[in-house]
Amino acid sequence: MGLEVHLEPVFGQLTVEWADMGSALPLRQYLFHIHAPDSLHLGIRVTDFHSNTWEALRSVSQLEDMQDSIGIGGTWSEFIDYLVMSIKSEDAKLVLEGHSTSEGAAAAKLVGQKSKGMPKISIALTKLVGSGATEAIANLSLQLFKEFKGINQSYVEERERCMQLSKVVSAEKERNGSIQSQLEQYSKRPKIQRIGSSDIAGFSNGAQNSPEKQATRDAKSTKVVNRVVPAYRRAKVRGAVLQDTEDEHK
Template identity: 80%
Template sequence: MERRDSLHLGIHVTDFHSNTWEAVRLVSQLDDMQDNIGVRGTWSEFIDYLVNSIKSKDTKLVLEGPSNSDGAIAAKLVAQKAKGMPKISIAITKLVGSTAIEAIANLSLHLFKEFKRINESYVEEHEQSIQLSKVVSAEKERNDSI
């Protein structure tokens, strides 16, 4: 998901092969979606619910409409944060040509940046763990010598 500007939210889905899909929603459409699925609360809580639903293991891409030689021309993204919670259904359209390539490139870049951030966090935690182990070991040796 990407925030295009303060009035649009873009959602891209890809299999990194030949299918890339997109949905762009205006704030007013997101307001309607919030009302339709019945998620109450603040705007921020709804956006968190939307993001967490899409990130859940229960998210599915449902192909729709007639197929051509390149596959289905329409689809929807169906997501649910957890069993028993409201489902979100977002109609998405297939991207082709340079638009699809650009979307895949942007997704790849975001994935790489997130991987790099997580890796840096892991390295930092690992270094802290080593330092803590040294402190504990030194303290144990000090106590054993007393």
């Protein structure tokens, strides 16, 4: 059982309040960083980047005890998710206790609740001073920059994809506009009436029965009727019927 596969670095801002409401010390803005330094520990850093830097480091066994004491059922990964969401919730806050003038609060705890009606978590924090505080702030700042860089890179890549998609959409619109223009021009042309086979037959019969064609056929018929039979083919009637000779048939 470990944390590496379940937890990515998480950053956020916390609401801050004094446990002693009568304290007059000013409050600064605090950022938190949840991370897994290794597979067996969960780390939480809280800082105002000034004079107050806090840290909590919990082992897997300590987190299991927290799960039992809080009363959160479910799987191990579900509990870790609940813990992170509780710290990220709007109701999460950093509660400061005691103070020593310029050195700020003497103690602090992180209190979170995923949603109203759900169990609260409370994690005591250890104050870091000197080089420890400086190193914690430096690490948080570096991790925050890496997170920003990753998000910015994702944004750049997404913007490039959007630009490419916009070009494709623009080209498609231009092509569709050209097709639409061609269709409109085609629809404005005079429609040519289609001629069917029956119309062609009727036209052919009409042409054949036209007055010019009829006059031509009548003229040919007249020529055939008035054709003169050759003299040698005529029958000579002089009191006897003549038969054609063999030579005539040849």
